[in-house]
Amino acid sequence: MMNTIRIATRGSKLALWQAHHISGLLRAQYPGMTVELNIIKTKGDKILDVPLAKIGGKGLFVKEIEEALLAGEADIAVHSMKDVPAQLPEGLKLGIIPEREVPTDSFLSVNYPDIASLPAGARVGTSSLRRQTQLMGLRRDLCILSLRGNLDTRVGKLMADEFDAIIVATAGMNRLELSAPHMQELAPPMFYPAVAQGALGIEYRADRPQLDELLAFLDHAPSKVCVEAERSFLFGLDGGCQVPIAGYATLSGSELTLTGLVADLCGERVIRRQATAPADAAVALGADVARAVLAAGGKDILDEVYRSGAAV
Numbered sequence: 001m002m003n004t005i006r007i008a009t010r011g012s013k014l015a016l017w018q019a020h021h022i023s024g025l026l027r028a029q030y031p032g033m034t035v036e037l038n039i040i041k042t043k044g045d046k047i048l049d050v051p052l053a054k055i056g057g058k059g060l061f062v063k064e065i066e067e068a069l070l071a072g073e074a075d076i077a078v079h080s081m082k083d084v085p086a087q088l089p090e091g092l093k094l095g096i097i098p099e100r101e102v103p104t105d106s107f108l109s110v111n112y113p114d115i116a117s118l119p120a121g122a123r124v125g126t127s128s129l130r131r132q133t134q135l136m137g138l139r140r141d142l143c144i145l146s147l148r149g150n151l152d153t154r155v156g157k158l159m160a161d162e163f164d165a166i167i168v169a170t171a172g173m174n175r176l177e178l179s180a181p182h183m184q185e186l187a188p189p190m191f192y193p194a195v196a197q198g199a200l201g202i203e204y205r206a207d208r209p210q211l212d213e214l215l216a217f218l219d220h221a222p223s224k225v226c227v228e229a230e231r232s233f234l235f236g237l238d239g240g241c242q243v244p245i246a247g248y249a250t251l252s253g254s255e256l257t258l259t260g261l262v263a264d265l266c267g268e269r270v271i272r273r274q275a276t277a278p279a280d281a282a283v284a285l286g287a288d289v290a291r292a293v294l295a296a297g298g299k300d301i302l303d304e305v306y307r308s309g310a311a312v
């Protein structure tokens with residue numbers, strides 16, 4: 001048995017909450033175990049003033065952390081799965097998916113209870129293309145402004161009246177016990193979350209099978225199949241953060257239903273497809289929905305975005 005586990009994590013409040021959460025579960029399961037945090041700054045943490053879609057490249061919040069795992073500077077990494085690219089580097093595995101938090105987004109505002117009650121021209125902060133396009137699909141008359149930074153910083157900007165409303169992940173708000181005067185949960189089919197939003201993943205080196213056993217108690221099979229289906233959809237699209245993409249799976253008994261969505265940057269064309277399969281065919285389901293979305297016009301949208309040089 002290992003007596004010390006080193007967790008590589010980003011230094012944001014949300015990342016630290018997540019690492020401490022897993023650390024607490026490990027120490028409760030293995031009394032006497034020591035857990036150390038190795039805090040690592042990623043490119044996404046260093047560049048805070050540019051929308052993510054313009055920085056480009058995948059895995060802005062995970063690359064340096066994966067390098068630490070490969071170099072043996074940490075045993076495991078705790079990630080927000082939504083930040084982890086569909087394709088992992090050689091030698092690493094995402095062995096464990098703990099129970100997922102709420103996958104939805106939330107609308108937050110000081111003065112307005114929901115999207116519908118915003119006045120024309122209201123300033124809404126989000127830098128996510130997925131959130132922007134879905135918002136435009138609901139309300140064409142809003143002024144959408146760039147908003148980056150850690151979750152607590154973003155809520156601070158809302159409270160400081162830089163925005164009339166912002167949109168963030170519900171899971172992050174719940175984890176950090178943050179709130180705003182008005183909160184509206186934005187759930188499917190009105191608003192689809194990012195692939196794997198609300199889920200954590202534990203990544204480690206594939207040549208350390210003893211970790212499979214040690215961490216198995218943290219794995220949550222229903223969350224894992226949903227995340228597998230959603231990530232397989234993302235993989236099938238080969239999409240980066242320059243294209244609005246959403247993916248959302250639910251499990252009912254042993255039946256898995258996946259909805260995948262790709263939109264163009266103006267939100268004029270929204271391609272959405274849904275399919276159902278047995279839970280043990282999660283990966284095939286994701287690939288099927290990706291093919292259906294591509295065939296229905298998603299391919300044209302992806303080609304256009306990449307041909308235009310992706311810089312939105």
Ligand SMILES: NCc1[nH]cc(CCC(=O)O)c1CC(=O)O
Pocket residue numbers: 080081082083151167168169171172196197198199200
């Ligand atoms: N992109 C940053 C990020 N990565 C994970 C979360 C939220 C927590 C989660 O989805 O598990 C957030 C904040 C947000 O999108 O508002």
